[in-house]
Amino acid sequence: MLGTDVGPALNAFSGRFPHVSVELVRLRWWSQARTLLDGGVDVAFVRPPLETDGVDLLxxxxERLNAVLPAGHPRARDGEVALADLAGERVLEYAEASEAWSAVWNADPRPDGTRPDHGPAFHDMEELLGYVRGGRGIAFVPGSAAAAFPRSDIAYVPVTGVPPGQVALAWPTRRRSPVVSGFVETARAAVAGRHPA
Incomplete structure:
Protein backbone atom coordinates (compact mmCIF):
# COMPACT_ATOMS: atom_id res chain seq x y z
CA MET A 1 0.00 0.00 0.00
CA LEU A 2 1.35 3.39 -1.03
CA GLY A 3 3.71 4.79 1.56
CA THR A 4 2.85 2.29 4.28
CA ASP A 5 5.87 0.88 6.10
CA VAL A 6 5.04 -2.82 6.36
CA GLY A 7 8.61 -3.76 7.37
CA PRO A 8 8.11 -3.81 11.17
CA ALA A 9 5.02 -6.02 10.89
CA LEU A 10 6.70 -8.40 8.44
CA ASN A 11 9.84 -8.66 10.56
CA ALA A 12 7.86 -9.32 13.74
CA PHE A 13 5.68 -11.91 11.99
CA SER A 14 8.67 -13.72 10.47
CA GLY A 15 10.22 -13.88 13.92
CA ARG A 16 7.11 -15.56 15.35
CA PHE A 17 6.30 -17.70 12.29
CA PRO A 18 9.63 -18.48 10.58
CA HIS A 19 8.12 -21.44 8.68
CA VAL A 20 5.52 -19.27 6.89
CA SER A 21 6.48 -17.79 3.53
CA VAL A 22 5.30 -14.21 3.05
CA GLU A 23 4.77 -12.74 -0.40
CA LEU A 24 4.02 -9.04 -0.84
CA VAL A 25 1.28 -8.13 -3.30
CA ARG A 26 0.55 -4.55 -4.26
CA LEU A 27 -3.14 -3.77 -3.93
CA ARG A 28 -4.81 -1.00 -5.82
CA TRP A 29 -7.24 0.91 -3.62
CA TRP A 30 -10.12 0.28 -6.02
CA SER A 31 -9.68 -3.51 -5.80
CA GLN A 32 -8.71 -4.01 -2.15
CA ALA A 33 -11.82 -5.93 -1.08
CA ARG A 34 -12.11 -7.87 -4.34
CA THR A 35 -8.50 -9.07 -4.09
CA LEU A 36 -9.12 -10.28 -0.53
CA LEU A 37 -12.38 -12.02 -1.39
CA ASP A 38 -11.00 -13.62 -4.57
CA GLY A 39 -8.15 -15.19 -2.58
CA GLY A 40 -5.43 -13.02 -4.10
CA VAL A 41 -4.16 -12.24 -0.59
CA ASP A 42 -4.87 -13.58 2.90
CA VAL A 43 -4.50 -10.32 4.82
CA ALA A 44 -3.80 -6.76 3.71
CA PHE A 45 -2.96 -3.29 4.91
CA VAL A 46 -5.74 -1.16 3.43
CA ARG A 47 -6.92 2.41 3.31
CA PRO A 48 -10.70 2.58 3.85
CA PRO A 49 -13.25 3.11 2.63
CA LEU A 50 -13.70 -0.29 1.08
CA GLU A 51 -16.56 -2.71 0.66
CA THR A 52 -16.67 -4.71 3.89
CA ASP A 53 -19.21 -7.43 3.05
CA GLY A 54 -17.28 -10.61 3.80
CA VAL A 55 -14.23 -8.69 5.02
CA ASP A 56 -13.12 -8.11 8.62
CA LEU A 57 -11.40 -4.82 9.31
CA LEU A 58 -9.09 -3.79 12.16
CA GLU A 63 -2.92 9.59 8.79
CA ARG A 64 -3.22 13.24 8.00
CA LEU A 65 -3.73 14.30 4.40
CA ASN A 66 -0.99 16.31 2.73
CA ALA A 67 -1.49 18.62 -0.22
CA VAL A 68 0.95 17.88 -3.06
CA LEU A 69 2.00 21.24 -4.50
CA PRO A 70 4.64 22.40 -6.97
CA ALA A 71 7.62 23.84 -5.07
CA GLY A 72 6.83 27.32 -6.45
CA HIS A 73 3.22 27.31 -5.20
CA PRO A 74 2.36 30.25 -2.87
CA ARG A 75 1.47 27.81 -0.05
CA ALA A 76 4.41 25.43 -0.59
CA ARG A 77 6.46 26.79 2.30
CA ASP A 78 3.60 26.84 4.81
CA GLY A 79 3.78 24.52 7.81
CA GLU A 80 0.18 23.54 7.10
CA VAL A 81 -2.62 24.76 4.90
CA ALA A 82 -6.37 24.94 5.42
CA LEU A 83 -8.43 23.10 2.86
CA ALA A 84 -10.38 26.32 2.31
CA ASP A 85 -7.15 28.01 1.17
CA LEU A 86 -6.93 25.51 -1.71
CA ALA A 87 -10.55 25.99 -2.81
CA GLY A 88 -9.65 27.45 -6.22
CA GLU A 89 -7.15 24.74 -7.13
CA ARG A 90 -7.77 22.01 -9.69
CA VAL A 91 -7.49 18.63 -7.96
CA LEU A 92 -6.03 15.63 -9.73
CA GLU A 93 -8.31 12.62 -9.59
CA TYR A 94 -7.31 9.05 -8.82
CA ALA A 95 -8.32 7.00 -11.85
CA GLU A 96 -11.37 4.85 -11.18
CA ALA A 97 -11.97 6.52 -7.80
CA SER A 98 -15.18 5.58 -6.08
CA GLU A 99 -17.26 8.37 -4.60
CA ALA A 100 -16.62 7.09 -1.06
CA TRP A 101 -12.87 6.87 -1.64
CA SER A 102 -12.70 10.36 -3.16
CA ALA A 103 -14.63 11.77 -0.22
CA VAL A 104 -11.86 10.66 2.15
CA TRP A 105 -8.65 10.85 0.12
CA ASN A 106 -9.52 13.73 -2.25
CA ALA A 107 -11.63 15.68 0.26
CA ASP A 108 -14.43 15.66 -2.31
CA PRO A 109 -16.91 17.06 -1.56
CA ARG A 110 -15.43 19.62 0.81
CA PRO A 111 -16.80 19.89 4.35
CA ASP A 112 -18.84 22.91 3.16
CA GLY A 113 -20.43 20.81 0.38
CA THR A 114 -18.57 22.40 -2.54
CA ARG A 115 -16.74 20.28 -5.09
CA PRO A 116 -13.27 20.95 -6.48
CA ASP A 117 -12.54 21.51 -10.15
CA HIS A 118 -11.07 18.19 -11.32
CA GLY A 119 -7.79 18.00 -13.14
CA PRO A 120 -6.41 15.01 -15.05
CA ALA A 121 -6.77 11.47 -13.70
CA PHE A 122 -3.66 9.58 -12.64
CA HIS A 123 -2.89 5.93 -11.94
CA ASP A 124 0.25 6.05 -9.81
CA MET A 125 2.52 8.35 -7.86
CA GLU A 126 4.82 9.04 -10.82
CA GLU A 127 1.89 10.34 -12.89
CA LEU A 128 0.62 12.38 -9.94
CA LEU A 129 4.01 14.03 -9.44
CA GLY A 130 4.40 14.72 -13.17
CA TYR A 131 1.02 16.47 -13.33
CA VAL A 132 1.74 18.52 -10.19
CA ARG A 133 5.19 19.56 -11.47
CA GLY A 134 3.61 20.47 -14.81
CA GLY A 135 1.05 22.76 -13.13
CA ARG A 136 -1.96 20.64 -14.14
CA GLY A 137 -3.35 20.49 -10.60
CA ILE A 138 -2.68 19.60 -7.00
CA ALA A 139 -3.38 16.34 -5.19
CA PHE A 140 -3.80 14.92 -1.73
CA VAL A 141 -1.82 11.99 -0.33
CA PRO A 142 -1.41 10.46 3.12
CA GLY A 143 1.57 11.54 5.19
CA SER A 144 3.39 8.23 4.69
CA ALA A 145 3.24 8.62 0.90
CA ALA A 146 4.64 12.13 1.20
CA ALA A 147 7.55 10.77 3.25
CA ALA A 148 8.17 7.96 0.74
CA PHE A 149 8.45 10.27 -2.30
CA PRO A 150 10.55 13.31 -1.32
CA ARG A 151 11.41 15.65 -4.19
CA SER A 152 13.01 19.08 -4.34
CA ASP A 153 10.46 20.29 -6.92
CA ILE A 154 7.42 19.15 -4.90
CA ALA A 155 6.08 20.35 -1.54
CA TYR A 156 3.93 18.23 0.75
CA VAL A 157 1.94 20.42 3.12
CA PRO A 158 -0.30 18.97 5.87
CA VAL A 159 -3.95 19.95 5.38
CA THR A 160 -6.25 21.18 8.13
CA GLY A 161 -10.02 21.11 7.96
CA VAL A 162 -10.40 17.49 6.84
CA PRO A 163 -10.50 14.33 8.92
CA PRO A 164 -7.48 12.04 8.66
CA GLY A 165 -7.55 8.90 6.58
CA GLN A 166 -7.48 5.49 8.25
CA VAL A 167 -5.01 2.64 7.81
CA ALA A 168 -6.36 -0.80 8.69
CA LEU A 169 -5.75 -4.51 8.38
CA ALA A 170 -8.33 -6.50 6.43
CA TRP A 171 -8.90 -10.19 5.80
CA PRO A 172 -11.71 -12.35 4.40
CA THR A 173 -14.13 -13.26 7.20
CA ARG A 174 -14.45 -16.87 6.09
CA ARG A 175 -10.74 -17.51 5.63
CA ARG A 176 -9.33 -16.44 8.98
CA SER A 177 -6.76 -19.06 9.92
CA PRO A 178 -4.26 -19.36 12.78
CA VAL A 179 -1.62 -17.86 10.48
CA VAL A 180 -3.85 -14.90 9.53
CA SER A 181 -4.75 -14.41 13.21
CA GLY A 182 -1.05 -14.51 14.07
CA PHE A 183 -0.28 -11.92 11.43
CA VAL A 184 -3.10 -9.64 12.62
CA GLU A 185 -1.96 -9.85 16.27
CA THR A 186 1.71 -9.40 15.41
CA ALA A 187 1.10 -6.53 12.99
CA ARG A 188 -1.18 -4.75 15.45
CA ALA A 189 1.54 -4.90 18.14
CA ALA A 190 4.29 -3.83 15.72
CA VAL A 191 2.28 -0.91 14.37
CA ALA A 192 1.09 0.20 17.83
CA GLY A 193 4.70 0.78 18.85
CA ARG A 194 5.27 3.05 15.85
CA HIS A 195 1.87 4.81 15.74
CA PRO A 196 0.60 5.33 19.28
CA ALA A 197 -3.12 6.05 19.54
Missing part, protein backbone atom coordinates in the same frame (compact mmCIF):
# COMPACT_ATOMS: atom_id res chain seq x y z
CA UNK A 59 -8.33 -0.05 12.25
CA UNK A 60 -4.67 0.55 13.09
CA UNK A 61 -4.01 4.29 12.94
CA UNK A 62 -5.00 7.51 11.19
Missing amino acids: PLYA
